[in-house]
Amino acid sequence: MATGTELTYVRAINAALAQAMRADTRVIVIGEDVAEGGPYLATEGLADEFGRGRVRNTPISESAVCGIAVGAAQSGLRPVVEIMFIDFLTLALDQLVNQAAKAHFMSGGQLAVPMVLRTQGGAGGRAGAQHSQSLEAWLTHIPGLKVVMPATAADAGGLLLSAIADPNPVVVVENKSLYFRREAVPATLAPLPLGRAHRLRRGADVTIVALSRLVGEAMTAAQRLAADGIEADVFDPRTLVPLDLDPIADSVRRTGRCVVAHEAVRTGGFGAELAAELQAAAFDYLDAPIQRVGAPFTPVPLSPALEDAYRPTGEDIYAAARHAVQWADREEPVPLRETTP
Amino acid sequence: MARRRTSQPTARNLGAETALDLLGTMWRIRRFEERMATLHQRLLVHGLIHLSIGSEGVAAGVCRQLRDDDEIYSGHRAHGHVLAKGAPMDRVMAELMGRSAGLCRGLGGSMHLVDVDHGVMGATGVVGGNLAMAAGGALAAKIAGGDRVTVVFFGDGAVQTGYFAETVNLASLWQLPLILVCENNGMAEFTTRAEHTRVESVCDVVAPYGFDRRTVEGADVQAIWSAFGDYLHSARGGTGPYLLECRTHRRRGHYEGDPLASRNALGDAEWAQLDPIAQLEALAKRRRWIDEDRARALTAEADAEVERAIEFGRASEPLTPAQAAELVYA
Numbered sequence: 240m241a242t243g244t245e246l247t248y249v250r251a252i253n254a255a256l257a258q259a260m261r262a263d264t265r266v267i268v269i270g271e272d273v274a275e276g277g278p279y280l281a282t283e284g285l286a287d288e289f290g291r292g293r294v295r296n297t298p299i300s301e302s303a304v305c306g307i308a309v310g311a312a313q314s315g316l317r318p319v320v321e322i323m324f325i326d327f328l329t330l331a332l333d334q335l336v337n338q339a340a341k342a343h344f345m346s347g348g349q350l351a352v353p354m355v356l357r358t359q360g361g362a363g364g365r366a367g368a369q370h371s372q373s374l375e376a377w378l379t380h381i382p383g384l385k386v387v388m389p390a391t392a393a394d395a396g397g398l399l400l401s402a403i404a405d406p407n408p409v410v411v412v413e414n415k416s417l418y419f420r421r422e423a424v425p426a427t428l429a430p431l432p433l434g435r436a437h438r439l440r441r442g443a444d445v446t447i448v449a450l451s452r453l454v455g456e457a458m459t460a461a462q463r464l465a466a467d468g469i470e471a472d473v474f475d476p477r478t479l480v481p482l483d484l485d486p487i488a489d490s491v492r493r494t495g496r497c498v499v500a501h502e503a504v505r506t507g508g509f510g511a512e513l514a515a516e517l518q519a520a521a522f523d524y525l526d527a528p529i530q531r532v533g534a535p536f537t538p539v540p541l542s543p544a545l546e547d548a549y550r551p552t553g554e555d556i557y558a559a560a561r562h563a564v565q566w567a568d569r570e571e572p573v574p575l576r577e578t579t580p
Numbered sequence: 581m582a583r584r585r586t587s588q589p590t591a592r593n594l595g596a597e598t599a600l601d602l603l604g605t606m607w608r609i610r611r612f613e614e615r616m617a618t619l620h621q622r623l624l625v626h627g628l629i630h631l632s633i634g635s636e637g638v639a640a641g642v643c644r645q646l647r648d649d650d651e652i653y654s655g656h657r658a659h660g661h662v663l664a665k666g667a668p669m670d671r672v673m674a675e676l677m678g679r680s681a682g683l684c685r686g687l688g689g690s691m692h693l694v695d696v697d698h699g700v701m702g703a704t705g706v707v708g709g710n711l712a713m714a715a716g717g718a719l720a721a722k723i724a725g726g727d728r729v730t731v732v733f734f735g736d737g738a739v740q741t742g743y744f745a746e747t748v749n750l751a752s753l754w755q756l757p758l759i760l761v762c763e764n765n766g767m768a769e770f771t772t773r774a775e776h777t778r779v780e781s782v783c784d785v786v787a788p789y790g791f792d793r794r795t796v797e798g799a800d801v802q803a804i805w806s807a808f809g810d811y812l813h814s815a816r817g818g819t820g821p822y823l824l825e826c827r828t829h830r831r832r833g834h835y836e837g838d839p840l841a842s843r844n845a846l847g848d849a850e851w852a853q854l855d856p857i858a859q860l861e862a863l864a865k866r867r868r869w870i871d872e873d874r875a876r877a878l879t880a881e882a883d884a885e886v887e888r889a890i891e892f893g894r895a896s897e898p899l900t901p902a903q904a905a906e907l908v909y910a
Contacts, residue, residue, distance in 0.1 A: 267723070292723060293723075295754075297750065298746070298749060298750065298753070300746035300749070300750060302712065302742055302743055302746055303711075303712040303715065303743055303746030303747045303750055304712075304746075304750075305712070306709055306711070306712020306713045306715070306716060306743065306747070307712055307713070307715050307716035307719055307750065308716060309712075309713050309716055310653075310701070310702075310712065310713035310714060310715060310716020310717040310718075310719070310720070311716035311717065311719050311720045312716070313701055313702065313713070313716070313717065314651065314701065314716065314717045314720035314721065315720055315724070316719075316720045316723065318716075333706055333709055334709060334712065334713075337704070337705075337706050337709065338702070338704065338709055338713060342694075342702065343907060343908070343909065343910045344687055344904075344907045344908050345684060345687050345688045345692050345694070346684050346687075346688060346692075346694035346696070346702075347682070347683065347684035347685030347686070347687050347688065347694075347907065348685070348907050348910075349683075349684065349694050349695075349696040350694060350696065350701070350702070351910040352910075353910075382908050383908055383909065385909075406910035407909050407910050
């Protein structure tokens with residue numbers, strides 16, 4: 240990464256929004272409280288610089304607000320709509336799934352919907368089960384949408400710039416627990432291409448593929464594994480759709496072992512898609528079943544002790560990687576139907 | 581047949597030329613849709629076909645005053661709006677037949693007609709979503725400046741969706757140049773309005789917002805023309821929204837094959853009172869704008885255009901799966 244400055248993840252988002260709005264008057268920001276900056280101040284200051292015509296506060300009307308963004312995009316604007324918590328996206332799914340995702344296809348290519356929907360998910364805020372979910376897998380199931388999950392401040396800014404420039408509807412799923420980490424970012428934010436995976440670390444023994452907050456956790460796990468003499472190859476896909484599978488599959492063919500990790504509930508999570516694609520691409524090279532790390536199949540609990548136990552961490556990734564590496568040495572065959580750790 | 585109209589604030593009583601244009605438009609829609617029933621039975625057109633017979637006056641009275649760059653959104657009962665806005669009938673027919681020469685290359689179908697060149701920006705099969713999208717189009721027009729107007733057509737069933745409340749609130753809050761055109765046919769899918777709500781008039785639903793609204797009879801094309809023309813003139817100045825509620829009759833039930841359609845059957849005399857074509861034709865004859873020969877010629881022209889459209893559609897093949905897959909992303 241080019242030497243530059245230090246910013247928090249949320250300030251990098253803010254900087255990217257301002258940069259895009261300066262460069263293109265078609266870019267507008269729309270959502271609840273955006274003119275005030277929102278609960279995490281992601282849009283702070285934009286109304287002062289660009290006015291309330293382009294930074295539009297809305298009532299609590301997620302369905303209509305998302306629909307307005309779709310219609311405005313079809314008519315030439317480049318709206319960036321904020322859905323404050325991904326949990327509230329449930330209210331906007333008709334527009335996202337039935338309209339935005341399909342407009343280009345169903346119109347035979349006449350329409351385009353160059354909108355971005357920014358939202359954030361993730362547990363850890365003691366916010367309860369309606370403000371803490373990780374629902375990105377739903378979105379990856381819809382042809383026509385692109386889905387982005389930045390893991391660092393630099394990625395959050397760079398991927399957002401590409402999302403705004405993209406002619407398709409792009410959902411950017413941020414993570415609230417990453418918002419206030421200070422990290423190095425380039426002095427000038429440049430667009431990071433969608434559909435390009437990022438390798439954070441090289442290793443020959445196990446491949447770890449992690450999303451969003453779990454990318455940092457994967458790096459922590461990789462350090463512990465290295466102390467055990469196990470070298471991990473660590474990837475962040477950055478975008479789930481389109482997915483840059485090839486470099487990850489190449490890695491799995493070399494290491495023979497793979498762990499996929501995300502904060503979402505493991506059942507039906509994006510890790511299932513990754514595991515299925517990777518086993519198909521690397522079946523003959525695998526020395527162990529692909530391990531999946533994710534949250535248990537329960538709503539996010541409120542109680543701090545319960546929530547901490549619920550959230551997948553580097554510990555879980557470390558244990559899964561050890562399990563994969565030691566697969567051939569295990570004492571008992573794993574009984575049928577037992578799930579991975 | 582794409583005829584472009586300007587919308588200078590002229591006297592809004594119908595003249596001979598306008599009346600003939602409206603009659604011709606309504607006959608094109610009527611004959612097109614009457615042919616749908618047989619084409620649907622013969623599996624030449626596909627999917628759920630919702631006909632607008634009985635409400636052609638709304639499509640004609642509204643769309644014939646719009647420019648190509650004015651945008652409309654419609655719903656599942658959209659053939660009339662799209663034809664009246666200027667979409668070529670042959671490409672509409674090909675679309676319903678699922679052929680690559682269709683407006684949407686056969687990927688949209690009856691409920692999802694789009695014709696960007698003529699400002700037809702979307703038709704939603706999930707009731708209510710078009711309201712919000714149209715507000716987005718109106719927002720884009722307002723931000724761009726200029727005098728472009730957005731119109732959304734919806735039925736009274738859509739008024740009970742959350743979208744309606746949310747969109748009316750936002751459109752009035754932001755004073756968007758949006759004209760809401762409700763075809764109140766008293767039915768939401770298979771049940772009557774009385775089973776859905778205690779508010780009979782859609783105009784009463786929006787009363788607290790205080791914007792201009794009016795209820796007219798859907799069979800009175802002159803009244804639609806005049807009321808809509810007033811709102812259009814105002815919306816060209818960049819303000820809104822407005823609501824025009826048209827009380828229409830849904831002649832053919834909810835969709836072709838609706839097992840309950842006969843429930844709405846009317847006697848000939850009663851239907852003649854609710855039929856916008858019969859009403860306007862009678863007016864045109866009284867005013868001597870049209871004689872019997874000219875009236876018959878209008879229907880014959882419409883019939884011929886429908887037959888040409890069917891041939892056009894038949895001559896076209898569907899896209900290949902690979903061609904369709906290339907259209908998932910822009």
